[in-house]
Amino acid sequence: MEEIWAVVRSYLGGIYLPEVKLADILDILIIAYILYHLFLWIKTSRAWTLLKGIFVLGLFMLIAEVLKMNTILWITHNLINVILLALVILFQPELRSALDELGRKNFVTRIFSSMNNKNSEEKGLSDKTIYELVKTCTKLGKDKTGALIVIEQDTPLGEYVRTGIQIEALVSQQLLINIFEKNTPLHDGAVIIQKNRVTAATCYLPLTSSQDIAKALGTRHRAGIGVSEVTDSMTIIVSEETGGVSVAYRGTLYQDLDEDGLRRQLSKLQGTKEEKSTRILKRKGVSPSEKVKEK
Numbered sequence: 001m002e003e004i005w006a007v008v009r010s011y012l013g014g015i016y017l018p019e020v021k022l023a024d025i026l027d028i029l030i031i032a033y034i035l036y037h038l039f040l041w042i043k044t045s046r047a048w049t050l051l052k053g054i055f056v057l058g059l060f061m062l063i064a065e066v067l068k069m070n071t072i073l074w075i076t077h078n079l080i081n082v083i084l085l086a087l088v089i090l091f092q093p094e095l096r097s098a099l100d101e102l103g104r105k106n107f108v109t110r111i112f113s114s115m116n117n118k119n120s121e122e123k124g125l126s127d128k129t130i131y132e133l134v135k136t137c138t139k140l141g142k143d144k145t146g147a148l149i150v151i152e153q154d155t156p157l158g159e160y161v162r163t164g165i166q167i168e169a170l171v172s173q174q175l176l177i178n179i180f181e182k183n184t185p186l187h188d189g190a191v192i193i194q195k196n197r198v199t200a201a202t203c204y205l206p207l208t209s210s211q212d213i214a215k216a217l218g219t220r221h222r223a224g225i226g227v228s229e230v231t232d233s234m235t236i237i238v239s240e241e242t243g244g245v246s247v248a249y250r251g252t253l254y255q256d257l258d259e260d261g262l263r264r265q266l267s268k269l270q271g272t273k274e275e276k277s278t279r280i281l282k283r284k285g286v287s288p289s290e291k292v293k294e295k
Helices: 002-012 022-043 047-066 070-090 092-103 106-115 117-123 127-143 173-180 219-230 259-267 272-283 288-294
Strands: 147-151 165-170 190-194 197-203 234-238 245-249 252-254
Touching (some): 047 070, 127 173, 127 259, 147 219, 173 197, 219 234, 219 245, 219 252
Parallel strands (some): 147 190
Antiparallel strands (some): 147 234, 245 252
């Protein structure tokens, strides 16, 4: 038996086993996390198509290097800086989207929200705001009056607020219906809500570049999806043609919502206080809906 262990030790003796520290483990985990999300971003964005084109160019350069095509190699070596700059410009929308997505990760959000709990509570939708929005959109849908309402979360919407007319008023059904009334000065464009207040109207929003959107959807829906792709806001869209109510959130469109469906979507934006009260009710065995009924 001792001879066997001696043979094993003689074989293993030549293997170098580096000393692994905690910093090395963290280093590997961080790199793995970055690579995973990089590959995921490439797979789910236009970057994959562009990378295939870059691969073809790289193949041509490899052939030119093997066959010693001096003219092509000279052009490539002199234009390498321009090519790198062009890649940054081509990938600009994808890079911005990737950085936005990274900033929205739960662990990053928790860090910054814990640093500023007061602001996070102010940004959460109150029960009164949700009630006014649901009643407003239901009334606008019945009247087939088009509407576009954007609700800010953690990503600031200041650049879109500046494109509209500032209002600074509490959210109310009467105000929103008057804004979206046809043939009025403020009905065209989007309304932006910040901290349970109507901040601006007639705001311009970016349109989505996705090719998967149904052709039947108009500019309102494309604008609602577009702003939800580049921010963490939630957008309510009321169709002028059908009266249907939809919600765009994180690049996904939820269509044909009734009052309960819209209320459930808006409940995702409940602030810290509401979330804490919900958890307390659940621990006591009382559902939030029962709590509302008792009132």
